[in-house]
Amino acid sequence: MTVKKLVLAVMAGATALVLTACGGGSQQAADVQQVAVTTAAPTTTAPSSTTPPVSTTSAAPSTTSTTTKPSTSSKTSTKKTTTTKAPAPAGVPCAATVDACVDLSAKKAWLLQDGKVVYGPVQIMPGSAANPTPIGTFRVSGKVKDYHSREFDAPMPNSVFFQPGIAFHQGSLSKYSHGCIHLSTGASQKFFSTLATGDTVQVVR
Numbered sequence: 001m002t003v004k005k006l007v008l009a010v011m012a013g014a015t016a017l018v019l020t021a022c023g024g025g026s027q028q029a030a031d032v033q034q035v036a037v038t039t040a041a042p043t044t045t046a047p048s049s050t051t052p053p054v055s056t057t058s059a060a061p062s063t064t065s066t067t068t069k070p071s072t073s074s075k076t077s078t079k080k081t082t083t084t085k086a087p088a089p090a091g092v093p094c095a096a097t098v099d100a101c102v103d104l105s106a107k108k109a110w111l112l113q114d115g116k117v118v119y120g121p122v123q124i125m126p127g128s129a130a131n132p133t134p135i136g137t138f139r140v141s142g143k144v145k146d147y148h149s150r151e152f153d154a155p156m157p158n159s160v161f162f163q164p165g166i167a168f169h170q171g172s173l174s175k176y177s178h179g180c181i182h183l184s185t186g187a188s189q190k191f192f193s194t195l196a197t198g199d200t201v202q203v204v205r
Contacts, residue, residue, distance in 0.1 A: 089117045099140075099199035100168075100191065102126070102181060104133060109168075109181065111194050119194065122187040128176035133203060138162040140199045143192060152178065158188035162201040168192075 088094060089112070094101035096115035102124065103109070110120030127133040140162050147159035147169065156169040168191045171182030183191060195201075 089115065091121070092117060093204050094202040095137075097200065098137070098202040100195060100201045102133070102201070102203040104135070104203065104205045109183070109187075109191075111191065119190055122183065123173055124187075125171065125173045125175065125177060125182035127179035131176075131178040133177075133179050133181060134163055134166060135203050135205055137200060137202045140195050140197050140201060142197060143195070145192065156180070157185075158183075158192035160191055160195050168195075 088096045089110075092101055092110055092112070093103050093106075094110075094112075096112070099112060101110045101112060101120075103121075104126045106121075107124050107126065108121040109124045110122075111118050140160060141164075142161050144159045144161075145157070147156045147167075148154070149156050151165075156167065156171065159167040159169040161167040166179050166181075168181045168183055168188065170185050170188035171177060171180065173182055173184060175182075
């Protein structure tokens with residue numbers, strides 16, 4: 001008996017014993033024997049690659065440009081825009097934009113409209129040194145045709161108020177007032193009919 005036959009016989013016997021132990025039959029033993037004589041094909045399983053998988057996702061290079069765009073704005077002019085004020089009429093010491101002008105030193109007053117004199121100059125009598133007429137730019141706050149002062153118990157016709165207690169009104173042109181602007185009868189009527197609430201009054205010295 002050759003070695004090959006001996007090996008086959010031993011394998012068949014071992015297989016028969018195994019099948020008998022697990023509840024198999026003679027036909028199963030024959031099948032196993034047939035399989036045993038068939039030369040097993042060599043294993044052709046390719047060894048697994050140990051090379052780690054290569055990621056196919058490549059990071060796209062950043063396309064964000066860091067170059068600063070040059071400014072296209074032209075150099076700003078440093079010239080200042082100045083508003084030209086209309087000059088006051090000749091001989092009038094107030095701004096051309098006012099409606100009434102009073103010059104305490106010259107004891108004169110004017111009415112203006114759109115920068116032009118429409119009435120005056122007329123003579124006035126301002127307040128005394130003890131009760132001076134306020135200097136500045138004011139607004140007409142109200143008018144009373146037949147005003148009577150309770151404080152001085154005196155009539156003040158054609159009163160045009162531009163400060164609390166201070167007004168243009170008809171009064172003496174030879175005596176100082178207590179801060180008001182005295183006008184002649186005709187001048188007081190003109191100031192009363194021309195000036196309106198909100199009009200600008202400028203008093204200068």
